[in-house]
Structure formats: structure tokens, C-alpha cells
Amino acid sequence: MTGAAYTEKDFSLSNNPDIAPEVVEAAIKLQYKARLKGRNLLGYKPLTVSTTSTIEEDETTGAINWLSENGSLPKMDFSFVKGTKRVRPYGGYFEVSEEQQEDGATDEIRVMVNNVAYAMAYFEDLLVYEDIINATGINTIDATNPWDVVTGATAGDPPDDIQRAKAAIRQVTKGWEADTLVLSELAVAKLTKYDWFRNRCYNAFDAQGYLVTARLPPILGLNPLVDDAIDPLNEGRALVCKAIDIGVWEERKPIATRNIPGYLLGKDNVAFKYTAKAKGEPNIKQPKLGCLINGLFTEEEG
Amino acid sequence: MAKKTPVKRTGPMLEVVVKAGYIESRDGIKGKKGETIQIPENPKEQSPAIRQALKSGKLKVVQAAADLPPTTGTQQIE
Numbered sequence: 001m002t003g004a005a006y007t008e009k010d011f012s013l014s015n016n017p018d019i020a021p022e023v024v025e026a027a028i029k030l031q032y033k034a035r036l037k038g039r040n041l042l043g044y045k046p047l048t049v050s051t052t053s054t055i056e057e058d059e060t061t062g063a064i065n066w067l068s069e070n071g072s073l074p075k076m077d078f079s080f081v082k083g084t085k086r087v088r089p090y091g092g093y094f095e096v097s098e099e100q101q102e103d104g105a106t107d108e109i110r111v112m113v114n115n116v117a118y119a120m121a122y123f124e125d126l127l128v129y130e131d132i133i134n135a136t137g138i139n140t141i142d143a144t145n146p147w148d149v150v151t152g153a154t155a156g157d158p159p160d161d162i163q164r165a166k167a168a169i170r171q172v173t174k175g176w177e178a179d180t181l182v183l184s185e186l187a188v189a190k191l192t193k194y195d196w197f198r199n200r201c202y203n204a205f206d207a208q209g210y211l212v213t214a215r216l217p218p219i220l221g222l223n224p225l226v227d228d229a230i231d232p233l234n235e236g237r238a239l240v241c242k243a244i245d246i247g248v249w250e251e252r253k254p255i256a257t258r259n260i261p262g263y264l265l266g267k268d269n270v271a272f273k274y275t276a277k278a279k280g281e282p283n284i285k286q287p288k289l290g291c292l293i294n295g296l297f298t299e300e301e302g
Numbered sequence: 303m304a305k306k307t308p309v310k311r312t313g314p315m316l317e318v319v320v321k322a323g324y325i326e327s328r329d330g331i332k333g334k335k336g337e338t339i340q341i342p343e344n345p346k347e348q349s350p351a352i353r354q355a356l357k358s359g360k361l362k363v364v365q366a367a368a369d370l371p372p373t374t375g376t377q378q379i380e
């Protein structure tokens with residue numbers, strides 16, 4: 001003790017509260033939560049074991065009808081196809097060097113936090129869409145013409161394609177209405193070539209009634225969601241669906257973070273290793289509540 | 303980008319069962335769940351929706367008797 005109330009170390013940048021391990025861990029979780037897109041399309045179900053049974057709803061048989069004279073009700077039946085699925089853990093880590101900690105490099109640490117948080121959220125989005133796209137029961141249509149042709153006889157007609165997707169869901173489900181349109185970044189770029197879409201982008205209003213520019217407007221009553229994970233390879237795909245009801249995110253463990261001091265790892269130059277882990281899987285139980293629109297982009301003649 | 307010319311279906315067709323709720327291609331092929339429909343056998347003549355559906359099991363190829371592996375008396379049992 002020097003007799004001073006605070007030591008030099010207390011005032012040093014390494015004690016910057018912005019890079020305290022607890023704060024960094026909290027930042028990972030905050031950024032991750034804010035970035036979730038595809039996962040928010042699904043309902044939520046906590047799991048108590050690491051396997052889950054996939055129950056995919058089959059065809060709806062029967063229909064609502066007039067009651068017969070003796071009052072008997074027509075039977076509606078919903079058959080299910082069962083399977084099992086293992087819920088796997090996933091995650092990543094990054095290391096903050098001793099120099100970054102000592103120098104209080106908040107900017108560098110913030111970028112690393114975002115890198116791992118965004119990557120976790122994007123990984124989950126990819127899982128969600130992979131399951132939706134490959135669900136056998138999901139409705140599938142082609143765009144009448146590719147959306148990247150704006151004029152001429154073979155011009156694309158996005159509203160017509162989106163409306164047909166809505167109609168397909170309504171027909172198959174006997175009345176369900178889709179509420180969400182998921183588009184990739186490139187699909188949005190193609191849509192901006194259409195005057196009607198561009199005009200709406202510059203004349204959209206927020207919830208308070210103020211004019212906001214460059215915000216995606218609802219299209220045919222569907223909330224637009226831009227998520228590149230729907231079409232990571234730019235194959236030309238969009239999704240129309242009824243959010244929340246199409247499936248659930250089954251979670252065994254929510255995101256968990258941990259900080260491990262570098263010296264415990266035998267790495268003297270590492271101040272902290274931060275890990276982020278989670279364990280969950282999407283379960284698309286009602287694929288008939290979705291419709292894929294394929295062929296949004298012109299294919300090169302091969 | 304090259305302009306896509308409409309594909310004329312001239313080649314052999316493939317019989318498939320629809321597993322998706324509903325499927326519709328831009329060249330007029332439609333089908334509901336459980337129906338058997340015909341699609342072009344040549345992948346170049348298939349629309350993106352048909353190709354994606356075949357890949358992900360939304361369309362299942364009906365195997366003709368001739369396609370099934372033959373069972374012969376000389377088959378070795380291991």
C-alpha cells in the first residue's frame with residue numbers, strides 16, 4: 001500500500017469499465033439479440049433434453065360445412081409425420097490481447113464482440129431458412145418472369161408472384177393468411193428497379209405518421225424482412241409465410257458467454273478469451289404456412 | 303445478362319409425386335400434395351421451382367418397375 005486511496009492501476013486504461021469482462025459478455029448478448037431475424041419468424045419452445053421429435057403437419061382433410069339435420073359436425077383431421085432430431089451446440093470465441101486490454105482498445109474489442117454476435121445470429125438464420133426451404137411440405141412456385149427484367153414482354157411482375165404465393169398458402173391451408181415476405185439483399189436491389197417500389201421507398205410513413213425515406217414498405221399487406229440468409233448463394237429465392245406459426249425455435253440452452261483469463265490457457269499475451277455458445281434447432285412443423293418463390297433472377301444459358 | 307428463351311418441352315418426361323402442399327412452375331406445371339405430375343427429365347428444361355423441389359424432396363420420382371434393381375438368384379449375400 002502506498003497510502004493513496006487509488007493505485008495507478010485503478011486509473012489505468014486496463015480498468016476501463018467498457019472492457020470489463022462482464023461488460024464485454026453483456027455486449028455480446030445484446031448485439032446478438034438485436035441481430036436475430038430468421039429466428040424471430042418462429043415461435044419459441046424450451047427443451048429439457050437434447051433431442052426433439054419433429055412433427056410435420058400433413059394434409060388437412062375434411063372441411064367446415066353446413067350441419068346435417070341431426071346436428072352432426074363434419075370432421076376435420078390433421079395428420080402428422082413424426083421424426084427425431086438431435087439438438088446440437090454451436091458457438092465461437094475470440095481473444096482479447098493483453099495489449100488491447102491494457103491500452104483500453106474499446107473500438108477493437110467492440111468490433112470483435114459484433115463479429116461473434118452477428119455470426120451467431122446469422123448462423124441461426126441460416127439454420128432456420130435451411131429447414132424452411134428443405135421442408136417437404138412447403139408450397140413452391142416460380143416467379144412468372146425473373147424480377148431482374150423490368151421492361152418488355154418478359155418483364156417480371158413481383159406483386160403478381162407475391163400474390164400467387166399468398167393464394168397458394170390460403171388454398172392449401174383453407175384460409176390462413178401470410179403476413180411476412182422474406183427477401184435477400186439482391187432481391188431488394190432488383191425490386192428497387194421498379195418505379196412503384198422505389199416511389200414507395202421514398203414515401204413510406206412510420207408508426208407516428210412521419211415520412212421516412214428508404215424504408216421498405218409493406219408489399220400487398222406483407223411485412224418485408226430483408227435477410228440474406230434466405231438466399232445466401234443468390235439463387236433467386238424469396239419466402240412468403242405466416243410468421244410464428246410456421247414452426248418453432250427449440251432451445252436447449254440460450255446463448256451463454258464466458259470469459260477465461262489468458263494465463264489459465266497458457267497464453268500470456270492473451271488477456272481474456274471470450275466464448276459464446278448456444279444450443280437450439282428450428283423445427284418447421286407447419287410448412288404449408290410458407291411458400292417459396294423461385295427463379296427471381298435470370299439464369300445464364302448454360 | 304442473357305435473356306432466357308422459353309423452354310419447349312420436347313424431351314422425355316419424368317413422373318413425380320407432389321409432396322409439397324402446392325407446386326407451380328412458370329411453364330405451367332401444377333400439382334397439389336399427393337398428385338402425380340409429369341416434369342421434364344432434362345434438368346435444363348426444368349424450372350427453378352421444379353429443380354429445387356426435386357433436390358429437397360418436395361417432388362418424389364415414381365420409380366417404374368424397370369428402374370428398380372433386379373433381384374437375381376446369383377446375388378451374393380454378405
